[in-house]
Every structure is written in C-alpha cells, then in structure tokens.
Amino acid sequence: MSCSQAQHHALLTKCCFNRMKESLHFNIGDITSSFLLDAEDPKLMQRVDTNIKPFLRYASRHWAQHLAQTNQKKGEDLRDCITDFLDLHILFWIEAMNLLGSSGQCSRMLQNTREWVLKNKNRETELAANIAEAANFATYFTANPPALSTPHLYISALASWSTGSAMSQWWRENFCGIPSFTHRKARDVPLMSIQTDACIVSVAFSTDNTCIISGSSDNFVRVWDASTGAELKVLEGHTDTVCSVAFSNDGTRIVSGSSDNSVRVWDVLTGAELNMLNGHMKNVLSVAFSIDGTHIISGSSDNSVWVWDAVTGAELNVLNGHIKPVWSVAFSTDGTRLVSGSEDTSVWVWEALTWAKLKVLKGHTEIVSSVAFSTDGTRIVSGSYDNSVRVWDTSTGAALNVLIAGQTRPVWSVAFSTDGTRIVSGSSDNSVWLWDVSTGSELKMFEGHMGHVLSVAFSSDGTLWDASTWGELDMLDGHTEIVSSVAFSNDGTCIISGSSDNSVRVWDVSTGAELKVLHGHMETVWPIVDGIHIISDHSSDNCEPVRVWQELTGAELKVHEDHTGIVRSTVAFSPDGTRIISSSFGNSVRVWDALSWAELNVLRGHTAMVSSVAFSNDGTCIVSGSEDHSVRVWDVLAGAELNVLVGHKGKVWSVAFSPDGSRIVSGSSDKSVRLWDASTGAKLKVIKGHTNTVCSVAFSNDGTHIVSGSKDNSVRVWDASTGAELKVLSGHTKTVLSVAFSAYDTHIISGSSDHSVRVWDASFEAQTKVMLTLPGPLIQNPGFVLHLVDISSWSAIINFRDSNIGCDWANCYTPT
Structure with missing residues (x-):
C-alpha cells in the first residue's frame, strides 16, 4: 500500500489539529497576573517549556505548512478541523505562539489557510471570511503592545476587537470577565x-x-x-x-x-x-x-x-x-x-x-x-x-x-x-x-x-x-498629537501638558479629569508654570507669540509678539514671578519683565541655538544649554556671563539648577547627564546609563535625586550625590521629551512622543499596574505612520466593572 505525498501531509495536518485540540488550553503559561509584562515574569519561560511539549510546539508551528501540501481530494475531512479550530482553540493557539515567540507567524499561516480553502473548497466563502478575520485579529494582537503581556490577548485585544461578526461575538461570550468596550463612534481602526x-x-x-x-x-x-x-x-x-x-x-x-x-x-x-x-x-x-x-x-x-x-x-x-x-x-x-x-x-x-x-x-x-x-x-x-x-x-x-x-x-x-x-x-x-x-x-x-x-x-x-504624514491619538481624552512638555502645578494638584496639537491642557492629578484647554497657538506648545500663571511658547521658527494664561481660570492674560522664533522648552519664570527668560534661534537668551514684557537684557555668548534655560531658586542666576555643546551661567541683573561649563560632546538639550542653587544638571545628545558646581563651573559627575540622547533633566525638590528622560524611551532616576542609577522606569514606547517631580517629590511625571503622559511613584517602585494595553491603533502613534486598515471601530468607553484583571485575570475565561 502506497501513500502519496499529499495524503501524507493531510494525515500530518490532521494529527497537528488533533494534538492542538487535545493540548492547547487557556492560560497555558500559568500566568498569575495580567499586571505583568511577560518579560517581568522570571519563571514564565520555564513554565512554557514544561507546559508546551515538543509535539505541541511542532503542531502549533507547522500545521499550516502541511495543510498547504494537501489537495482537495486528500483534504476532504480537513474543513471540519479548520472550522472546529476557529471556534475557540485559535485564541489558545495565538496565546501559545506568543509565549513561544512565534506569534509573528500567525497571520501568515492563517492567510495561507484561507488561500487553501478558496482553492480547494468550493463555495466556502463564509469559512474563508472567518479565517481572514482571524488573521486580522492575529495581526491586531501580535503587531501591537498587547503582545508584550500575553493575558492582554484577551483583556485588551479581544476586548477592543469590534468587527461584530458572529465568530468574534462567540469568542467574547466565552470571556465575560474581560473589560467592556462601548464604541462611541464607528470608525476604521488600523x-x-x-x-x-x-x-x-x-x-x-x-x-x-x-x-x-x-x-x-x-x-x-x-x-x-x-x-x-x-x-x-x-x-x-x-x-x-x-x-x-x-x-x-x-x-x-x-x-x-x-x-x-x-x-x-x-x-x-x-x-x-x-x-x-x-x-x-x-x-x-x-x-x-x-x-x-x-x-x-x-x-x-x-x-x-x-x-x-x-x-x-x-x-x-x-x-x-x-x-x-x-x-x-x-x-x-x-x-x-x-x-x-x-x-x-x-x-x-x-x-x-x-x-x-x-x-x-x-x-x-x-x-x-x-x-x-x-x-x-x-x-x-x-x-x-x-x-x-x-x-x-x-x-x-x-x-x-x-x-x-x-x-x-x-x-x-x-x-x-x-x-x-x-x-x-x-x-x-x-x-x-x-x-x-x-x-x-x-x-x-x-x-x-x-x-x-x-x-x-x-x-x-x-x-x-x-x-x-501624521499619526493620531486619543489618550487622556484630550491631546490629539505628541505630548511635548509636562509640568506639575506648584501645589501638586494639577498637571499641565503641551502638545503639537497646539493646545495647553490642565488635568486633575487625582482623577485624571481634564480641567481646562488653553487654545490660541498655531504651533506645538511647551508650557511653563509658576503656580499662578502658565506661559507657553511654540516649536517652530515662525513668528508666533508667547502667551500667558492664568492657571486658576485659564484666561489668557498676555500675548507677546516681539520675540521671533521662540523654541521648545526655552521659556521660564523667575521664582518670584517678576521675570521671564526665553531664547530663540538667534543664539541669545532674553530677560523680560513679566508684567510689562519690557526687554530687560539680552544675554549673548552661545554660538548655536539655545535649547534650554532655567532660573536659580533665588532668582539671581540663569543657566542655559545650547547646541554649541556648552552650558553657561549668567548674572540676572548685570547680564554678565559668570561661567562656561564645557565637557559635553553633543548638543545640550536640558539644564536645571538644584533647589539650593549650588549645582547644575544637564542632559545631552552625547547620552550623558552631567552634574556641575554652579559657582566654580567644575564638573562634579558624569552620569551614564542612557543609550540615546538625554532630552530632559530635573532635580527633586529636596535636591537628593535627579530624573532624566531620553530618546531611548526610558525615564531614569539617579542619586544626586553619588550619580548611582536608582531606577529605570520603562513603559514609554517613544522618546521621553519632558520629566518633572511633583511638589513633594511623591511622583514623577513624564511626557513622550508616544502621546502619553505617565505618572510614576517616586519611591521608585514599579509603575502603576498594567490594567489595559490598547493596541497601538487605538492609542495611536506619533510621528509618521503606515496604517494597515480593516473594517472595525474605535473611540470607546472602557468599563472595568465586573472584569477580572490582575491576579484574578484567569477568571475572565467563562466557557459556555
């Protein structure tokens, strides 16, 4: 008795389906909490090796390859295998493939299966359509942030998948414990x-x-x-x-x-x-x-x-x-x-x-x-x-x-x-x-x-x-572009954020509610606060004015149009609120009267654009960082240059005084954070750890810690005395543009090109639990993007009531 190649592959395909049906199951990795990323679970891979045996690994990775080698005659009984697979086991398969590091193959395997069905099975358009949707769902999960935490295949991806097909509705009926999404507006999500x-x-x-x-x-x-x-x-x-x-x-x-x-x-x-x-x-x-x-x-x-x-x-x-x-x-x-x-x-x-x-x-x-x-x-x-x-x-x-x-x-x-x-x-x-x-x-x-x-x-x-040419976002129900700068109000009750959506927004720290939206700019805005006012400048070389707002009411108090080409993060209040400093593409730093906007001084010395300026706490000195790689210290009243701090080997993007005015911290495109003696200009520390440009630095209010944000997507906390790295706060997926401590040093806030504002516990424990990791197209991405579009909906109200997450996440599966 002979066995043709197609017949042999048909047999192997059936064996693969049978093994997956017998052995694949929900939470095959025995994951204890949906609050953890897979990388944060030290014993996960050990459990995966134990629970996913070699035969199941082979079946999961190669069933589609064998299916492709069968023909219509030899694959007669495989239709039922595929239909049964789509019922629920396909979700368990994607889960297992993600744990095996092979989830990127899922969509292609399903697309090949759809092609096989259309080629070998007459009038099976419904089956082909279901396979196509499954392939799209696999892409929706594996190509987006939920794939970093396998439980979020269900809690995030399945919860927000909204085609409304009978198959996806059936999937969700078996997972009653996942969050509920009420889609407010039918749109098309990539x-x-x-x-x-x-x-x-x-x-x-x-x-x-x-x-x-x-x-x-x-x-x-x-x-x-x-x-x-x-x-x-x-x-x-x-x-x-x-x-x-x-x-x-x-x-x-x-x-x-x-x-x-x-x-x-x-x-x-x-x-x-x-x-x-x-x-x-x-x-x-x-x-x-x-x-x-x-x-x-x-x-x-x-x-x-x-x-x-x-x-x-x-x-x-x-x-x-x-x-x-x-x-x-x-x-x-x-x-x-x-x-x-x-x-x-x-x-x-x-x-x-x-x-x-x-x-x-x-x-x-x-x-x-x-x-x-x-x-x-x-x-x-x-x-x-x-x-x-x-x-x-x-x-x-x-x-x-x-x-x-x-x-x-x-x-x-x-x-x-x-x-x-x-x-x-x-x-x-x-x-x-x-x-x-x-x-x-x-x-x-x-x-x-x-x-x-x-x-x-x-x-x-x-x-x-x-x-x-541009991405989109709908996070914090407010900004619609990159969050370029963030700051706490002096009393710590509010967060102020500026964005390339041309607005400044004020948020309630405890509830996250948006309190005010300050409009007026035509360009990206970077807000600075002094507890009474919010001042905002913009990010281009267009002649757009600087605007001053009242923090309490959001009323626009002043529009100043005389300073040409204000650039990002280059405006600051003096501690007593009487002066404002700003810089422009002209390499100068200007000092203004905050009430009349009269120009008090022009500080010249830098040979390239000034990217950051700050006052000392006593208001007597100014520090500036420039693309000429230098940090300069100035006398506010006389306008005299007191010190030139040389050492960075790249553009200096951010500078700040310590609260007592004795030290200066700077961050640069040379990937380093440097600590300087403000009086002598001596270099005290070179702090290394970031793997890309340091975009923002700040001291804690007690002067004991430094926080930095970088193009390597991380926020890092350092001991200001020793330079030791205390914590790496990971979570942002793009450049961290702005960092700050809250008034009592209890929190750190960071704003990023990933369009998110994140609040961290300044005790340097782990970030707030990962409750929901929305697929990138729902959060949306910064910069320039390619979108792969399928029919779906987005813009939703998320309800966690009666949902099982965290340590209870395994109870989200409620098989009917």
Whole structure:
C-alpha cells in the first residue's frame, strides 16, 4: 500500500489539529497576573517549556505548512478541523505562539489557510471570511503592545476587537470577565501602525503580501514584515526624498524613484543596490516594473517618461508629450500598455511595444496625481487635485465614472483592488475612500489620519494599506498629537501638558479629569508654570507669540509678539514671578519683565541655538544649554556671563539648577547627564546609563535625586550625590521629551512622543499596574505612520466593572 505525498501531509495536518485540540488550553503559561509584562515574569519561560511539549510546539508551528501540501481530494475531512479550530482553540493557539515567540507567524499561516480553502473548497466563502478575520485579529494582537503581556490577548485585544461578526461575538461570550468596550463612534481602526521618523511618501505590497516597502522624506527605502510590522531592511543610497517605490512581480527586486533625480534598483533579499539609473534632469516622481520584470518606467518633473532595461539599467526610450511634470506611471498587467498622469491635467496611454501614444484622456481640470490599471487592463483609474477620481475605458478612452462624493480636497493616490471591483483613494482631506467600480458609489470612508494620505495600496487579498504624514491619538481624552512638555502645578494638584496639537491642557492629578484647554497657538506648545500663571511658547521658527494664561481660570492674560522664533522648552519664570527668560534661534537668551514684557537684557555668548534655560531658586542666576555643546551661567541683573561649563560632546538639550542653587544638571545628545558646581563651573559627575540622547533633566525638590528622560524611551532616576542609577522606569514606547517631580517629590511625571503622559511613584517602585494595553491603533502613534486598515471601530468607553484583571485575570475565561 502506497501513500502519496499529499495524503501524507493531510494525515500530518490532521494529527497537528488533533494534538492542538487535545493540548492547547487557556492560560497555558500559568500566568498569575495580567499586571505583568511577560518579560517581568522570571519563571514564565520555564513554565512554557514544561507546559508546551515538543509535539505541541511542532503542531502549533507547522500545521499550516502541511495543510498547504494537501489537495482537495486528500483534504476532504480537513474543513471540519479548520472550522472546529476557529471556534475557540485559535485564541489558545495565538496565546501559545506568543509565549513561544512565534506569534509573528500567525497571520501568515492563517492567510495561507484561507488561500487553501478558496482553492480547494468550493463555495466556502463564509469559512474563508472567518479565517481572514482571524488573521486580522492575529495581526491586531501580535503587531501591537498587547503582545508584550500575553493575558492582554484577551483583556485588551479581544476586548477592543469590534468587527461584530458572529465568530468574534462567540469568542467574547466565552470571556465575560474581560473589560467592556462601548464604541462611541464607528470608525476604521488600523490593524497595525508602523512608525518612522520621516514623512512616508509611497507604499507598496509584495505580490505574496509578506512584505511592505515604503519610501520617505529621510531618503530611505524601508522593507517591513506585513504580519508583525518589524523593519526588515533599510535601503540606503538616495540623497533626497524617495517619492515612489514598487516591487517586481516575483518579489525579488525593488525599484525606487527619488528627488535626487535617480531611479535605483535593489535586491530584496540582501538589500544591495543593483543599479542606479541616471538620465532624468529633475525629481523622479513615479516608478513601476513591467509584469515580467524586464522593464522599468519612470515619470519625472522634467515632463518625460523614461523606459529602462530592468536588468542592465540601459535607457530604452524617452516618451515625450506631457508639457508639465509626470506625477504617476503604471504598466498594464499584460505589459502591452502603460499610462501616465501629469500636472498638465491629462492622462496618456502608451503602447509598450513601439512606445507610441495611443490615447490622451481629458477631463480632469487640475494635476493628475495618480493613475493605475485594473488587473484585467480594461479600465484606468486616475486621481486629481480637482478632488475627483475618474474611471476610464482603456480601449476607447471614454470616461466611465467620476467619483467625487465627500472628498473635499486633492486626491493624492488611487488603486484598484485585485479583483477589479473596488477602487481606493487617498486624499489631502486626511481621508481614505473605498468605491464600487461598477456603480461609482462610495462604499466606505476611512477616517482618522491627521495629515494628507499620500499613498494607498491593496494587498492581493484585499487588505488596504495607506501612508499618512501624521499619526493620531486619543489618550487622556484630550491631546490629539505628541505630548511635548509636562509640568506639575506648584501645589501638586494639577498637571499641565503641551502638545503639537497646539493646545495647553490642565488635568486633575487625582482623577485624571481634564480641567481646562488653553487654545490660541498655531504651533506645538511647551508650557511653563509658576503656580499662578502658565506661559507657553511654540516649536517652530515662525513668528508666533508667547502667551500667558492664568492657571486658576485659564484666561489668557498676555500675548507677546516681539520675540521671533521662540523654541521648545526655552521659556521660564523667575521664582518670584517678576521675570521671564526665553531664547530663540538667534543664539541669545532674553530677560523680560513679566508684567510689562519690557526687554530687560539680552544675554549673548552661545554660538548655536539655545535649547534650554532655567532660573536659580533665588532668582539671581540663569543657566542655559545650547547646541554649541556648552552650558553657561549668567548674572540676572548685570547680564554678565559668570561661567562656561564645557565637557559635553553633543548638543545640550536640558539644564536645571538644584533647589539650593549650588549645582547644575544637564542632559545631552552625547547620552550623558552631567552634574556641575554652579559657582566654580567644575564638573562634579558624569552620569551614564542612557543609550540615546538625554532630552530632559530635573532635580527633586529636596535636591537628593535627579530624573532624566531620553530618546531611548526610558525615564531614569539617579542619586544626586553619588550619580548611582536608582531606577529605570520603562513603559514609554517613544522618546521621553519632558520629566518633572511633583511638589513633594511623591511622583514623577513624564511626557513622550508616544502621546502619553505617565505618572510614576517616586519611591521608585514599579509603575502603576498594567490594567489595559490598547493596541497601538487605538492609542495611536506619533510621528509618521503606515496604517494597515480593516473594517472595525474605535473611540470607546472602557468599563472595568465586573472584569477580572490582575491576579484574578484567569477568571475572565467563562466557557459556555
């Protein structure tokens, strides 16, 4: 009796499912508290090794691989195995995979399973849809903060998963002890947000959906894992913004076009640059591979479309005709035609054999920013600055549809879904729109971006990616951008925070309630308080005024417009409230009368921008830190320079006096915190421990401790006498921009680029328990992000009543 390979794999698949059904169970790691991150449980891995035996490990990691090797005939009875697996065991499987460090494979394994079902099982669309949702849920958990604490698969991810499908409702019915989310507004939450430090201009999927590439304003091309969001490679070579990126159809190469006028070809596996194609005289705005990978086309601000040999890099043709920059180019799937869209408002169709012009499609009245073919090549879609999306017949050039609906601003990007039934468009009104191709009707609007949506793309399975210039947030029910600065009021009852959402907000320390919102600025604000007033400055070199507010009422008392280019963290009150110091891009420190705003002194000496200033407690001295690497001490009345403290090997970002005025602390981009004698200028201590730029430093009110915040995402507490590190406060996921002690040194507050304000126990015990770890798309991320979007909802009221968390978390599972 012989056994075929497909039959053998079918048998192994069934054995894997059986073993997972028998052995996987809730809380397989015997985790005692949901308040702990996995990394904080010292014996967790020992329990995992004991509870997840080798056979179960193998079954969990390899069942999908065996399934893919079966066929319809040999896999007849596997449908029931998959259906049963989706019932509840899939959650226990994701839990186990997370503990095994393999959760990044979950989404890809489920996507492969969906493809197998569609290929081998007729009319199983419902099963395929359930598998697709399970894959999305796996991404939602594994690519976001909940994955750091396995119990939060249930307490955070499942609790906030809101598709409303019968399957997800059934999951939740078995977990009655998880927190309750009441979604206040139906919106579309990304499954994943990938952060970068620069504006993302272009995104593209690999054909097999395993990777994403992005091109950005920091001149890099990045390759990302589409399941986990992990950065796989950074391709360096361009010397200006990368405007366009594309994969070859076989996924082995990447092509990129840049404002450095070049087109570059890269090896996906190694990241090596294979070719640099020079010829364009201006920015390369768009690039594309032909379907067979033999040709590359590029559109440029020099008004031309170039055709290149993808292997040798040789120039094959230059297509002229457009009279203004060519913003977008694309090949048809069969490789016989190409399309170009231009600032001259026209869409051109070219024949790919002779490169002759076939059609000029007219109708748009503004720049045509994006063009694409449908998969079957019969239609072309174009997006324009005239706020419209247009669909054209490729053969006749006839306009089939004009899609406008609610888009109120220029359309930046358009794409067809693989099956040709839908179109997605991204707009500078910060929205993403989904359209029905046949009717032209609007199917969905994806809201949430806080900036222009510059690029959109479908994966081959219909999932949508988009790129935005800015992230979003909804934390503390207030700020909508990065929290740039935080401070306690002098009596310790309030927290004041400033943000790049242009507002200053005042919060109640005990309840977390928002007490006031101070508006007026048009730029990021950095508040400083003296117990009576709040003064706020901004973060750009625009001529925006400094504003003074009354802390108690929030009334705006003064708008000062004479100081040009105020920059972050560079305003301070004197202790008696009679003077204000500020600094600007002009390298100077200015002293002002707080009542009249008369300029009392200009302190000159720094040779680069002054990044931080502070008064001594007796008001007689000023300390300033600068990008010239120096710290300077000044006499307030005379304006004389008393000392220059030299030692830092990088920009000094933060300075502060000790309460008794005898010492100065400084933080620098050289990763060090330094302690100085304020009278002599002598260096007392070099405190090391941070692994990146130190952005903020502060003394405790009794002068015994120093707190520092860093670009390494940590807050650290130091002994001010010995320089010893007392505590590392971890929790922020991005740069810590501001730190401060409360009035009685009972708490430390920190503000971060992750949009959160955190309050820590200054006894240096552990941070407040992790009650809920929302997936990143719900908290939202700073800076520049890629969003992987699926239909869901966000913006919710969270109710912990009757929920089992902490040491009781295992009771959240209530099987029916």
